[in-house]
Amino acid sequence: MANEEKKTPLLDQLEEGRWPSFVKEIKKAAAKNKKAEALLGQLELSYREKKVHWKHGGIVGVKGYGGGVIGRYSDVPEQFPEAAEFHTIRVNQPAGWFYTTEALRKLCDIWEKYGSGLTNFHGSTGDAILLGTDTDKLQPCFDELAEAGFDLGGSGSDLRTPSCCVGPARCEFACIDTLDVCHEITMEFQNELHRPMWPYKFKIKIAGCPNDCVASIARADLSVIGTWRDAIRVNQEEVKAYAEAGFDIQGLVVDKCPKKAVKYNAETREIVIDNESCTRCMHCINEMPKALRVGKEGGATLLIGAKAPIVKSAFMSWVIIPFMELKPPYTELKDFIRTITDWWDENGKTRERIGETIYRLGMPKFLRDTGIKPVPQMVTAPRANPYYFWYPEEVK
Amino acid sequence: MANEEKKTPLLDQLEEGRWPSFVKEIKKAAAKNKKAEALLGQLELSYREKKVHWKHGGIVGVKGYGGGVIGRYSDVPEQFPEAAEFHTIRVNQPAGWFYTTEALRKLCDIWEKYGSGLTNFHGSTGDAILLGTDTDKLQPCFDELAEAGFDLGGSGSDLRTPSCCVGPARCEFACIDTLDVCHEITMEFQNELHRPMWPYKFKIKIAGCPNDCVASIARADLSVIGTWRDAIRVNQEEVKAYAEAGFDIQGLVVDKCPKKAVKYNAETREIVIDNESCTRCMHCINEMPKALRVGKEGGATLLIGAKAPIVKSAFMSWVIIPFMELKPPYTELKDFIRTITDWWDENGKTRERIGETIYRLGMPKFLRDTGIKPVPQMVTAPRANPYYFWYPEEVK
Amino acid sequence: MSRTDFGPPHYSTLIPDIIKENYGKWLYHEQIRPGVLKHVSETGAELYTVRVGSPRLASIDFIREICEIADKYSKGHLRFTSRHNIEFLLDDKEMVEPLLEELARRGLPVGGTGHSVSNIVHTQGWVHCHSAATDASGLVKSLMDGLYDYFVENKLPNMVRIAVACCLNMCGAVHCSDIAIVGIHRKPPRIDHERLHKVCEIPSVIQSCPTGAIKPNPKLKSVDVNPDKCMYCGNCYTVCPAMPIADPENDGVAIFVGGKVSNARTAPKFSRLAIPYLPNNPPRWTETVEAVKHLLEVYAENALPGERYGEWIERIGWERFFKLTGLPFTEKHIDDFIFAPTTFRTTTQFNW
Amino acid sequence: MSRTDFGPPHYSTLIPDIIKENYGKWLYHEQIRPGVLKHVSETGAELYTVRVGSPRLASIDFIREICEIADKYSKGHLRFTSRHNIEFLLDDKEMVEPLLEELARRGLPVGGTGHSVSNIVHTQGWVHCHSAATDASGLVKSLMDGLYDYFVENKLPNMVRIAVACCLNMCGAVHCSDIAIVGIHRKPPRIDHERLHKVCEIPSVIQSCPTGAIKPNPKLKSVDVNPDKCMYCGNCYTVCPAMPIADPENDGVAIFVGGKVSNARTAPKFSRLAIPYLPNNPPRWTETVEAVKHLLEVYAENALPGERYGEWIERIGWERFFKLTGLPFTEKHIDDFIFAPTTFRTTTQFNW
């Protein structure tokens, strides 16, 4: 024990403190698995040298798939031979990240057999990540995963694993069936998900309402965000109950409505909402979930383009379809995905996300080519410069 | 008369209507002057053909000056020989556009002698514009102008004629002496004003307060806008008078303060201003000029970079110096102008405005090179991307 | 050679006595009626300003005429405003009415103060610039005839600043106006290959293009324009006369709205595209005048008191602006230049 | 070859009965205490959720441990959240307290709901990525130890979302977080000219650079980096292993603040630079933990109830944010990339 502690004096310090320790986790795995032990050693080296010790990944994978595995090689394999290969397998999580213990245990058993015993639940795209195995273990590991009903997620220039918020499974705000949309889209685009064929990665995230609990507007090339078209449902009895309980309706709700669309009558203790001015920001509903409910006519706003900063700057997604009804089999959504990815596939450069392609070629061209109708909801303001184009048929 | 009307049937229609007619003006001039008559004819041709009939200007001017004259040539000189040359002379207006009738008459007399008799009072940069003369008249015309005390304004890649709002001459809001600043700066930079030497034009406009009645923030490479550092002066007696007169202080002032910095006590009929939160937008003062006054510690905010859209987009000026005291002889301001124009002169490409140079090379570089201290007031928000630079002395 | 670099006359030699005496001492002002301001000084002095609309393009006869008026009513003093109106500066209240009567007799409009449409800042147009895609003076005259009542009365929620520029150089600095009218072209420049290399510097021509539409054509010692990338700004023509772009059939104007310059309440704003194109229809530009009137009326009916045009639109949202005005929203309204992504809506907040 | 393209297990086979029965019927929710939510259905059914902090980098032992707990208290069902917390889903109110006790015994933190700091979304770091400028797991562990009370209690004006990304690829998608921590380099890549042409495609390398700092070096069949233009993003290294950029002496982290994702009240916002650099100081990143704590405390003390971090800053203005936090404002805070001009202040409205 004294001996072991000396081996990783820096990491050991991360076993202390109240938050669950990943070092303890690595050590638990290391106690049974050589790869995990090697990882521990290499990580300690990184901590000592303040430097990463992995090399670029090579192309490794399983038969029939072009993605789903991230190859990883140590740059100090002589020191840590067991970490020489340390690939991860991305397992497509179930929609909403729901599991039975049975399913989870199956995953654990398989990973105990073929990998380091380390995982990420989950990766930041959404996959269940199995962290650290050898090239020759990939195929048998996948074979068993497949048997247990777990398929691979995305990696490389393909559709990345879609993910969604808990939605109707546990949330009263859900305007769409996020889990079903997520699952159906994942199933529909299995080929695109497993075989990199596009200019770059493409991510889809589905949130049930504008609270956007999967951060789709910041992190998905296609953000599907639930909303409604009709009126907020008001339960005046519950409004009264909030008032009686001493909740500051005026200060916390009315004054904070961005559109000044909530009126509260302190005498009658009733709320009136100007649904025409309301932009469905969710605030009043969030604050008074017992009294206010999202509308009945649910659907989604579709936004395109979010991504991290490299190359042109981080983008958030841009409104493209203000409202789409989403009912199974989600044909309209599927067609939409095909339309936009086809356009991108045709027009995008290598390593160019769809948002970057649209930026480079211009939103007007994108809309024109795809036949999507321009609407003012797409912009916070029309252009300020006079640099727009006329097409031959428009001029003499 | 019938004959004349036939000559310009389109323009004649612009003699009608209640607004003063420029066509009547041209005709008045045309009655006495052949060049004006030619202009009338050529303009009618333009109206008929919906097409301009001027060519690019050539380089014409007066001795000792590189700017101040815009050369202009007709592209139909055979039809309108008197308009073949139709240069304009830009006369540097007096600060605040104040004139005595004596001064104006002198200008008229000179222009009657040497030009078409047509003018613009004023051009949109601010000059008094004498519209239409021949190359050989330029020098004698200028000689007489000089004798009468009128110098040329700017044109080409030089300092353009500075202009300013009426300021302390007639406005209670003036935080700086706009006329004096304008005149002194104009005098200090006579060389830069008259001899194009820079990458492109450079404009200065001086407004006495944030109402910016010379549109400097939109139209000047250097916008000098008066402001104050201390508190808004409140005259509570006059507040009461407004209230008694039925003025809606709450609705029109308090509710519209962008920083919620005005409190009104409807009982005591008094106003309290939170000067720490106030951003000196002028609104409350504009609405209640009898009761509220700008602070006593006047000075100016200096902003850089405004320009029209070509090439990179229109810019508004950017805050560079949040506050500069402006007392004669305005040394700090003069030094500042030298510092920034020197930097631009060294770094700017041909036909690149200072704002464009700063954009191309980066505000951080501009600040570093000029020694101007970065302050948060320069930005609405810090950068969102992580793309900043480290200098050799900052890293190991 | 005459003396140089002596600068403009010193303002102190031109301002009236009452201003000299009360310079920097003004205490407050009132609008007595549209076009007439009263400024009161700490000294108790009262200055009356009468603002008069000007055609800007003025003959010396006109200047002499206003001098005559100034001699009679304002002791030989007057000034021009930053929007090219004329201001008579009176130290005698008694002279105000007679002056107003005289101005009425002479057909000179008094107004432009307070919540009005003031004079239209504008440019040279066909009168004097080679670059013009439209005329400025005729357009302005037609507009001001149509908006005359808005000049002489205060019947708008706040001031409305209109500007006209006859080409994208935007000498009228229209880009931050409540209503901005800009002359535009709609077809790429035509290249005079014969002449180009004689009169233009090819590298500057190439660099002048905001969208990189111009490529060298070494064979002809000239350049080519990629018609798919050209958005007809005319900057190449500005630097190179051999690339004329004026086109009677297709030139016209665009209308932008919602800009402002003052820092009052909200920060200054750029004007934004409302109407991509209206034809050049001289002498009266009927479509344009009607469009501007319509834009004004919808604003007048819907904005809250004190709201500037752009403030009104920001409150109600652009989707409602297009609904209320009935203007079509097209792909042209959506930016595709450098800063485009910053204008895209990155929130689900909008109205139907 | 095993079957392919069968997709993930269908969610309906994994959700507990109470959810099956009340799917889409939830009526409202309450936070019973931090970490415990009660959702009530139209049917009257009540679902209790207990949220537990996870290290995310978990051994199978850990997963089995939570399975054990789920079997005992939530009928073998559980889920993970979008921020990698574990949620036990209980249909029996009576089981809540025993579960909480068991979790306490096992040292698993309950919290992350309501106005808390929830789990930190993060990335691989030195644990598994070649690109990392810092470690993610160690940084997050150190941070969460320091912010533990904010996780288990609700003592902030609103939720605070923290994210960590170990390089500018930002897999943690930190760019819209209340507090974002990003691993950064501070020196240009070193070029292995020998190796470059063997392992990299020169045109893609050149194209990868956001600032155009990379030029071909035909002599060496390699490339050169202009050190004045390079801002150390590492994208060239992402596409070309022969351009290593990691540098123990100079790598570290930057902190951005004020981003958000929800559309509640205000539109989603990007996070903005607050602290350009703090050193990599493993294993505990003391400076970074202290800085984040300080950022949280100043917010907690000054924001109004319900205000998110960025909403607070927007109300008071960035100048006051820098004053209140005592952080220096430097030239690095001022944008100089593509959209820079849209972040410059174009109004005289500001505070001293």
Ligand code: SRM
């Ligand atoms: C005379 C003039 C200055 C000059 O040196 O020539 C001037 C004079 C005054 N301006 Fe102005 N402004 C003048 C051009 C401007 C401009 C510039 C422009 O139009 O190009 C602006 C910025 C316009 C914009 O934002 O787009 C301007 C924005 C203001 C404002 C801000 C109004 C707002 O709510 O946004 C005020 C305050 C007010 O009106 O309450 C103001 C207020 C005033 C006051 C009341 C100041 C005072 O106390 O004397 C003056 C009389 C206003 C009136 O007309 O009712 N002045 N004013 C200019 C008259 C132009 C004209 O002939 O119409």
Ligand code: SRM
């Ligand atoms: C006369 C005037 C318009 C008017 O009717 O009032 C004018 C007229 C011309 N401007 Fe201007 N500009 C005039 C004020 C402006 C303004 C407004 C201002 O100064 O407040 C602007 C917008 C603000 C700005 O500077 O960006 C303006 C932006 C331009 C530009 C675009 C510059 C740019 O950086 O984008 C050009 C193009 C150029 O410089 O080649 C230009 C070029 C021209 C030229 C010289 C055309 C040319 O390319 O040769 C025009 C000569 C017309 C003629 O023949 O008379 N003019 N020009 C204004 C000067 C009068 C005066 O001295 O008082």
Ligand code: SRM
């Ligand atoms: C479980 C989870 C969804 C999931 O599918 O996993 C979830 C669940 C709920 N969210 Fe969320 N949100 C979840 C991630 C998010 C995210 C995404 C993220 O953090 O990356 C956001 C956007 C964050 C942002 O804006 O940066 C998010 C922004 C909200 C908001 C908006 C708050 C605001 O004022 O901006 C609400 C409304 C509220 O809290 O009043 C909300 C409300 C809720 C409610 C109350 C909805 C409901 O009625 O059930 C749920 C319980 C909230 C709680 O924790 O107190 N949820 N929520 C996620 C829990 C993450 C965690 O472990 O902490």
Ligand code: SRM
């Ligand atoms: C595992 C994961 C981080 C994690 O710890 O959770 C991850 C890990 C990597 N990401 Fe990522 N990204 C992961 C989610 C993200 C996200 C967040 C998201 O998807 O919500 C982003 C930001 C959003 C976006 O897509 O823009 C993200 C933006 C990137 C980028 C930058 C892409 C861009 O367009 O700017 C790269 C660079 C690249 O693709 O070459 C990248 C590249 C990588 C690579 C493959 C490194 C590389 O260049 O080869 C990393 C492999 C690490 C390893 O060895 O395990 N990763 N990556 C996440 C995927 C897990 C999963 O499948 O669930």
Ligand code: SF4
């Ligand atoms: S995004 Fe909306 S529907 Fe989905 S979990 Fe969050 S609050 Fe509920």
Ligand code: SF4
């Ligand atoms: S959802 Fe938002 S915008 Fe609509 S009424 Fe409620 S608080 Fe106002």
Ligand code: SF4
């Ligand atoms: S800018 Fe200010 S000081 Fe100048 S005239 Fe306008 S209101 Fe008066």
Ligand code: SF4
């Ligand atoms: S000047 Fe503007 S910000 Fe200041 S108190 Fe008055 S209205 Fe408010």
Ligand code: SF4
């Ligand atoms: S806007 Fe264009 S056409 Fe009009 S004066 Fe200026 S440069 Fe000439």
Ligand code: SF4
């Ligand atoms: S008109 Fe403008 S866009 Fe077209 S080629 Fe010339 S400079 Fe380029």
Ligand code: SF4
């Ligand atoms: S953020 Fe960078 S270092 Fe971290 S996992 Fe993603 S690519 Fe790798």
Ligand code: SF4
């Ligand atoms: S690190 Fe980034 S900025 Fe520097 S050379 Fe590489 S790609 Fe270019």
